[in-house]
Amino acid sequence: MALSHAISVLLDDDLLTFNRVIGVVRRRNVPIANLTMGASQVPGVSRLSFMMQADEANADRLVRQLQKSFGVRHAAMFPAEDAVTREIALIKVRPAATNRAELAAVVLQFEAAVVEESPGAWIIAMTGVAARIESCIRALERFGILEIARSGAVAMRSGAASSPSPAPHNPSEAVL
């Protein structure tokens, strides 16, 4: 799937708000990928980001629906080409005694790291854009991959433009 837009949402750090936001995305029935959520620059406010395939107008409609969801502090979209993205992958492989040097060379080539070496398996950590991670995984296939865990891409708009830093929701302040 060619992903055209990155959506970035700042939301109150609670499961119900997360549920509400995902509900909006599901109801709009748009294809998305790479959904991630974690801390933002504001304590109590999380950043959720994902990539979607849509034309400009549809992406904008989704953002407007997200903006009116209770608990959403900020929502914006930007074209995929304006997004800086990074993903982390953990790849567990089972090298044979004979090809460990070769495995170490692949790890070096992708600027990955061996984060655990146990008798039966190595865990490789790799950070990068999705395409680079996929190349790394292909290169590791011949060593016998046991497990893969990928974070999905965290995304941020490139350049100096940045999202606001809204305070988390405080019910006692919201009352008229």
Added chain:
Amino acid sequence: MSETLTGAQILCRELLAAGVDVIFGYPGGAIMPFYHALPEYPGLRHILARHEQAAAHAADGYARACGRVGVCVATSGPGATNLVTGLATAHMDSSPVLAITGQVGRNMIGRDAFQETDIIGLTLPITKYNHLVQDVSELASSVREAITIALSGRPGPVLLDIPKDVQNQKFEYEAPPAGATPGTLAPGQLAPGASPGNLEDGIRDAAELIAAAERPLLMIGHGVILGNAYAEVRALAEKTGIPVITTLLGISAFPESHPLHLGMPGMHGEVHVNRAIQHADVIVGIGLRFDDRVTGNVAAFAPRAKIVHIELDRAEIGKNIRVAVGIVGDARDVTRRLVQAVQPRNCDPWREEIQSFVRPRAESFSGDLSPEAILASIYEVTGGRCTIVTDVGQHQMWVAKHYPYERPNTHITSGGLGTMGFAVPAAIGVHVARPDESVWAISGDGGFQMNMAEIATMVQEGLSVKMAIFNNGYLGMVRQWQQFFHEKRYSCTPIWSPDYVKLAEAYGIAGWRVENRAQLEDVVERANAHTGPALVEFVIAQEANVFPMIPPGGSLSEPIESAPAPAPVV
């Protein structure tokens, strides 16, 4: 000064502080602490529904009739799930309803306890806001916040789920300072501070489009009623001479006797109204969302028109149709400014052109008891001083097309969700909000049978609601679709009815059956004058149809104006 109260008492105190004086509800296990506290607060009148769905519709009807939050209460599990249709109805039609549900005790949540349901999860997509109250310390602020959200901006339903043990928890309660409560905020008005920035550019662009237009139209919806923008819309129409179209939920926002009033657009709109839309070069839409029953096939909708969309909910602008100018704001405020910005003009040649589109009304029934005659009789007998609450189906369209609404907000119906069974319970809420005028609930024989148990509620509470049943022995609108689009195969649409006069008798209320026109005036007169609930069954032609009709997904340019040639009955 604080005092020690239980959660249930705090809930009652907060409702009173918000100006709530009536609750539609049904008790049960998980909400019993609230019902235990309720008699201590006689300012909160409780109306016992016969089903929680009806309690939600009644709260919705109350909210639509008086603009204040409508409150419904149910227990956990089945009580809460029964509210769902009512909340979805209120959500689609932007009605400020507060639902309060009991929940199982906090230590039981997530363990599939008796009568436990995740009502927060169930109602996420059909509420503006919902919240599980985790502790008594947050209860008061949760109630204030929920009511504020229900009423502010574009109104909508909210739900508070309150575990039974939280209702019993004790807390040092601090009453809100006077004037700090949200109950007085007019629905449709933006909350203070929420007013969007620059409206001037949009208003100037809109005024320029209106000045340059040869065939402009005003199209007004529910937002004009919610935002109390009647005078402003009328001023705009009269200053510019632009004809006014009212959507289903916009009906009664503009007097129908006014020379600039055109009628309802869309699937069952009159031919000349839809043709006007198709010929228009500018359409100014105020407080509506251009839903598919209005537009028909979007690609073919108003092909020559530049559209100005004035709407409180920014997400609605550009959602369904492409707009030339979008103005985010309150209908009243924006329209008032637009009136100042436009130059006086008239649209006389255009209005003459629209007059040339008018066609004789298609014959929609046989027999002498026509829907038009029934509605004319209700109008005459009540002198127009009544609120009509309709259900969903053919009768709803007949009322929308033929009842001559003059006074604001006297037409209440389930528009967006199209909820059959709405009229009778919603009319209970409308009557409670407007005890001094006639309230007629008009239903078909299908919708009436969905919630007719609420007659008992009217009797117990002494609510003088008038019920009209348009009985054609069919689920009429579905039958009409079967006739037009499904080879006249009337699959599962014939519907049996009880003897409604005997039903009325069983409930101890007045009841009549009208089978011909000669009986009409007398019975309507007597029913309307009767003190207490009254029911009138009108026996109408079985295959009466609503004309004209735009086929689903069709263009407004292609109305159906007569029934298809008889097909072989399969």
